[in-house]
Structure formats: structure tokens, C-alpha cells
Amino acid sequence: MRLVPVKILLVSTCIHAQAQWDTVAYDGQNNIIDVEITDENEFLISSFNHVYHYDFSVNSLDTIQNDVSKEFAELSFINRDTGYAVNLPSGILKTTDGGVNWFFVNSSLNTDYPNRDILFINDTLGFFTFANNGAGTFRTVDGGVTWDTLSDLSLTYNPMLGGESLFYIEDSETIGHTGNALFYISSDYGDTWTESIIDPQISLFQEVSATPDLISCVGQNQSGQNKGVIATSVDNGNSWTTVEVYEINKFIDVTIVNDSTIIAVGVSQGSYHYSIYKSTDRGQSWHPQDFSVVLPTYPYLTNVKCINQDSCIACGYSGFIIKTNNGGGQFLDVSVEESGLSSILTYPNPNSGEFWITLNNSMRVKFIQIYDLYGNIIQEKQIGSETQIRVRNLNEGVYLIKCFDERESIVTVKIVVQL
Numbered sequence: 001m002r003l004v005p006v007k008i009l010l011v012s013t014c015i016h017a018q019a020q021w022d023t024v025a026y027d028g029q030n031n032i033i034d035v036e037i038t039d040e041n042e043f044l045i046s047s048f049n050h051v052y053h054y055d056f057s058v059n060s061l062d063t064i065q066n067d068v069s070k071e072f073a074e075l076s077f078i079n080r081d082t083g084y085a086v087n088l089p090s091g092i093l094k095t096t097d098g099g100v101n102w103f104f105v106n107s108s109l110n111t112d113y114p115n116r117d118i119l120f121i122n123d124t125l126g127f128f129t130f131a132n133n134g135a136g137t138f139r140t141v142d143g144g145v146t147w148d149t150l151s152d153l154s155l156t157y158n159p160m161l162g163g164e165s166l167f168y169i170e171d172s173e174t175i176g177h178t179g180n181a182l183f184y185i186s187s188d189y190g191d192t193w194t195e196s197i198i199d200p201q202i203s204l205f206q207e208v209s210a211t212p213d214l215i216s217c218v219g220q221n222q223s224g225q226n227k228g229v230i231a232t233s234v235d236n237g238n239s240w241t242t243v244e245v246y247e248i249n250k251f252i253d254v255t256i257v258n259d260s261t262i263i264a265v266g267v268s269q270g271s272y273h274y275s276i277y278k279s280t281d282r283g284q285s286w287h288p289q290d291f292s293v294v295l296p297t298y299p300y301l302t303n304v305k306c307i308n309q310d311s312c313i314a315c316g317y318s319g320f321i322i323k324t325n326n327g328g329g330q331f332l333d334v335s336v337e338e339s340g341l342s343s344i345l346t347y348p349n350p351n352s353g354e355f356w357i358t359l360n361n362s363m364r365v366k367f368i369q370i371y372d373l374y375g376n377i378i379q380e381k382q383i384g385s386e387t388q389i390r391v392r393n394l395n396e397g398v399y400l401i402k403c404f405d406e407r408e409s410i411v412t413v414k415i416v417v418q419l
Helices: none
Strands: 022-025 034-039 042-047 050-055 060-066 072-077 083-087 090-095 103-110 116-120 126-130 136-140 148-150 165-169 174-179 182-186 194-197 204-210 215-221 227-233 241-245 248-256 262-268 276-279 301-306 312-316 321-324 344-347 354-359 367-371 377-382 386-390 397-404 409-417
Touching: 034 072, 034 301, 042 072, 072 116, 083 103, 083 116, 116 165, 126 174, 165 204, 174 204, 215 262, 227 262, 227 276, 241 409, 262 301, 262 312, 344 409, 377 386
Parallel strands: 204 248, 227 248, 248 301
Antiparallel strands: 022 321, 034 042, 042 050, 050 060, 072 083, 083 090, 090 103, 116 126, 126 136, 136 148, 165 174, 174 182, 182 194, 204 215, 215 227, 215 248, 227 241, 248 262, 262 276, 301 312, 312 321, 344 354, 354 386, 367 377, 367 397, 397 409
16 A cells, blocks of 8 residues: 655744835725736735725836725726726625726625625626625626525535635636635536535635645634634645644635745734745745734734735735735745654555554654544544554544644644545
């Protein structure tokens, strides 16, 4: 049987005083809600009554819309000129001149939900989803004028398809979204769906980014001390690798830059001032990046978008907009001895319910809990540097191993049981 290692790196940091992200704007008032790339070097940024245009090539930020009768939230553009916006507390707005002027295509759709998203694939087909107060997903085929409720009664957990973040993979004509700990995907534009559990012990995944070969979701583990969590999948959402980052209270947005690079942003934990994390190995390890702007005690970044591997902007509360011209530069210094970078090897994987767990010398794991995908504890066991695990009477499928130190869980890995 082939041995398949599962390696998880836990991130902890020390300070490196070289700024890699620089300030574009800060007004101390207007929270940034969404960012869209509309052209090769151009972004549109929504902030309630305001819409801003940012030209990355000349570092120019302009207010192109300031309308107190409208409240701009999530954006979705199909080309440089044509885009749509969620209006709060109701309605869908459209622009045909790059965001300068907006008009209602629908004024009655209730959009007043704290967790929501909009996605237009072309000028007629679009989707709106929300995850609170009943939860649901809607589809339009007439450019946002009318909306129909989607559902799939064959689903086990959420047949009404409530979600928080939509994505579209053009190559496979696939749409999908996240909703709490669940992941949904459809290959027929919403007529039928499949669902999977990203991690039953983590109840909040609120943003997703997807390419044909890589999917990444971010959010917060709300068990015990809140901590940021990032999940990645390389098999279209069938299985996930989850990493928790203690220096982050909650990750709020994520973008896949290329086949190997992902950037996630959020709000830092306590006295830490790390709000930007980057992976260059498809989400297996994550490292913080530095920025020059003086942020509040709790840096709060809500959006990140990249034109290419070098040119990115990140935005957040109080009107923070920062940018990088070199992909965020080098990682902040990480010391193996100080941070406890750790690896876990589970083998064989897949297995029949009998396998070994091997820890490197710096691993802090004291015991494990094995869960099924419904969140039921199958076994709890103290482990050492090398421990054989035997679990009897398991059905075939994916199981989660949550690893704990003396206080709380530090990482989750997955095994596949094949009988």
C-alpha cells in the first residue's frame, strides 16, 4: 500500500521590520465592503454611499460615486464597464459606465443580511446568496430584474443553499459557495448541487476563492479561543486541509493568485499586528507579511485582490487601502525553534482503520480526537512521538483527526478509510 504523508505547518512569528505593503488611503471613517478588479490595472471599491476607482499603474484613487440615496455593498463586474452591486437594505444596482452612474434593476429584493454575496457570470445570469435569517440562494436570468429561490431537497444539511461567498470557475462552468462549515458546488448553474463538510468542528467559513485546480476558504474557529482558519482543497472540494493561525482572530477574505500562491487577510489577535498571511505551497504553510501603515490595536482587513503575483491591494475598516508591488515581499522572519513549526505524518493513508501517527521532535501534540464528518467523536487517545492507532468498525469515507496540546486544538488532519 502506498504511504501518503500529510504535513501541516503551524505558523508563529517574530517581527521583521521591513515594510512590504504601503499605504494608499486612510480616512478613519468609511469601512471598505468590497473590491472588484475591472481591468488590467483598475479596481472598484465600495464603501456604503461611496464607490472609488483605483488605478494601480499610477497609484491614483478617485471617488466616482457619492450618493446618499444608495448604499453600495458587494460588487460583481463582468467587464470594465458593466457591473452590479448589492444595495442595502434592498435592491440590485447596475452600472454600464464603469461605476460612475448606477441605476436599480431591482428595488425589492431583500439584501439586508450581515453575510451575503453577489455574482454575475454574464449580463443576464447572476446569483445572490446569504447565510443568516433563514439563509438562501437566488438566481436571475434576466439581468437582475427578477430572482428565483434555489433549493435542492436531495441535500442533507442545507437544502435551501444558504451561503456567504460565491465563486465561478469559467473553465468548468462551475459555480459554488461556502456556508458556515459547508461547501456547495454546481455544474449546471444552480439546478442541482453537491455538498460537503469542510470541517465539522469549525462553524464559520465565510469567504472562498477558487481556480480549476485549487480552492481556498477562510474564516474563524469559534471553539475555545477564537482563531483564524484556512482550508484548502486540491480535489474540487472532496477533501480539505485545514490550518489554524493563532495570531489571527478571524480571516475575512482570501484570493488565489496563481497555481501555488494564496493570500488571506483578516483581523489580528490581541497584541499581534499581523493581518496578511501568504502561502506559496498551495496552502500547506502560511506566513505573515509586513506593512508600513500605522494601524489600530486590532488591524481589520476585509478584502484582498491581486492583478498578478506582484500587484495586489488590501482594504479594510476605517478606509484602509494598502498595496504591494512585489507580492508583499519576503515573509516575516519565522524561527523553527521559536515558533514550533510542526509536521504530522499519518501513514498509511488511505487505510483500513489502522495507521500510525508520527510527530517531529518539536511537535506539541498531547492527544487526539478522531471525528466523522457529522462531528461525532469516534476515539480519543493520548499519543507520543510515534503511535499506532486502531479504530474498529469504521465505514469507508473521510475522517478528521484533531490534534491537541495541553490547552486546545492546534491542527486538524484528514484520513481516508478504504475497506
